[in-house]
Amino acid sequence: MHYPAPLTSGSTIAVTAFSSGVAAPLHARLELVLGDLARRGFNVLEGRCLREDQLHVSAPAAQRADELMRFLLDDQVDAIMAPWGGEIAMDLLPLLDWQALKQVRPKWLMGFSDISTVLSAFISKLGWASAHCTNLMQLSLAQSDPLTANTFAHLQTPTGEAFTQHNAPFFEQGFSNYAQDSHAVFNLTEPSRWQLLGEEANSTKPVSFQGRLIGGCLDTHMLMYGSEYFDPQSLLNRHPDDKLIFYFENAEQSPTAYYRALQSLKLRGAFEHAAGILVGRNAVSGMAGKAFDGETAVKMALGDLSVPIVTGVDISHIAPNLVVINGALAEVSFCGEQWTLVQHLR
Structure with a gap:
């Protein structure tokens, strides 16, 4: 397995909607969670495929794939998050340059729902570990239940070590x-x-x-x-x-x-x-x-x-x-x- 480096204060998280984007009525929530990422100590890099949502996607497939590839190839980026899932992330899979990705440092890919479509491709094609976890739009600092509040803490776990979770009440x-x-x-x-x-x-x-x-x-x-x-x-x-x-x-x-x-x-x-x-x-x-x-x-x-x-x-x-x-x-x-x-x- 290829585990990405642990996330720490100062790590860079790129945000791009490679499935559904965020329509205008939800921009206030988006601003909140992006701000909370910064308040957690992360550098936030916002992509262009994010603040629109038409026909279940933030942008045409080629644009979403290009932006995701740009972040994946950038070794200044430590993790990539989408705001949430969607319906047709599957259309990106044949557009990614899997040969080029074999040469780059693994990044954390994080989220659930349609995000898991992409996560499974990365473990299957490249052997990259990834995090099936709470989506960005749900990860406000005000969310205090242990499973959600400790999401980023678990991703600080160094390779070779372990972390423990219990069932939510x-x-x-x-x-x-x-x-x-x-x-x-x-x-x-x-x-x-x-x-x-x-x-x-x-x-x-x-x-x-x-x-x-x-x-x-x-x-x-x-x-x-x-x-x-x-x-x-x-x-x-x-x-x-x-x-x-x-x-x-x-x-x-x-x-x-x-x-x-x-x-x-x-x-x-x-x-x-x-x-x-x-x-x-x-x-x-x-x-x-x-x-x-x-x-x-x-x-x-x-x-x-x-x-x-x-x-x-x-x-x-x-x-x-x-x-x-x-x-x-x-x-x-x-x-x-x-x-x-x-x-x-x-």
């Missing part, structure tokens, strides 16, 4: 409206529960498994699996003595589409070398009166696998979010009432 039922309130923070009111598939909610059965982390938003990853841009085998080739821990979260798929996505990955052999699977909170509610919901989809698709499957994990469009390092060697465990995720950057 509560999650947010809805979504903040930054157009109405640019200073909004998460409203974490709903009890959070990670649960081992097939066990009762109050089960105290100990759980422990280890593997290299890989995954992201299921909506795009189920489409990319088997391509050069989401190739878990490439991670196994780099670390033949390790198994994989897959993590997925459903953003927009209906329960039956969610089932088909998981089932298709299983049928294509995605989980043959899995040590376990982490399933994030489902962002789509089931249809009223229908028994086939997201929980049913996971049980039906993955219930016959012989590896631990943990549901309700803090990896989701429903805040808050863990920092998950693609490629890190992770240990997942449950003892008593607390889940623990330890990630080794080695």
Whole structure:
């Protein structure tokens, strides 16, 4: 694995919307979080593909790819963030100069949702570690829950060392409206529960498994699996003595589409070398009166696998979010009432 250098005070973070941009009604929120990056001690480099949003993107694909490449090739840049995800970051992947990128210093790529589409391409093509984590528009200094507040602290971890996170006690039922309130923070009111598939909610059965982390938003990853841009085998080739821990979260798929996505990955052999699977909170509610919901989809698709499957994990469009390092060697465990995720950057 190629781990980027730890982020420290004075590191440079480039901001570009390589998927959806930020429309004018949300510029006040954008200014807030950009200012907070500076207040954290980072140098902020703002790209041109950022402050517009037309047809789900900040600019035409060629412009977005050119700007992303410019930041990736600039060794004064330490990390690259987008404001948030979107829909069609996939169109950048064939436009990036992957040969040129083999010669440059790895940078942290950070975010979730459609950002994870790009993160998986970098681990598959280049072996770069990346951070599946809270998006920039949510990372205000006022956000005080431990998972979000420690996002940048975890990215200070030196290569060879590890950091630890625990399950969040509560999650947010809805979504903040930054157009109405640019200073909004998460409203974490709903009890959070990670649960081992097939066990009762109050089960105290100990759980422990280890593997290299890989995954992201299921909506795009189920489409990319088997391509050069989401190739878990490439991670196994780099670390033949390790198994994989897959993590997925459903953003927009209906329960039956969610089932088909998981089932298709299983049928294509995605989980043959899995040590376990982490399933994030489902962002789509089931249809009223229908028994086939997201929980049913996971049980039906993955219930016959012989590896631990943990549901309700803090990896989701429903805040808050863990920092998950693609490629890190992770240990997942449950003892008593607390889940623990330890990630080794080695």
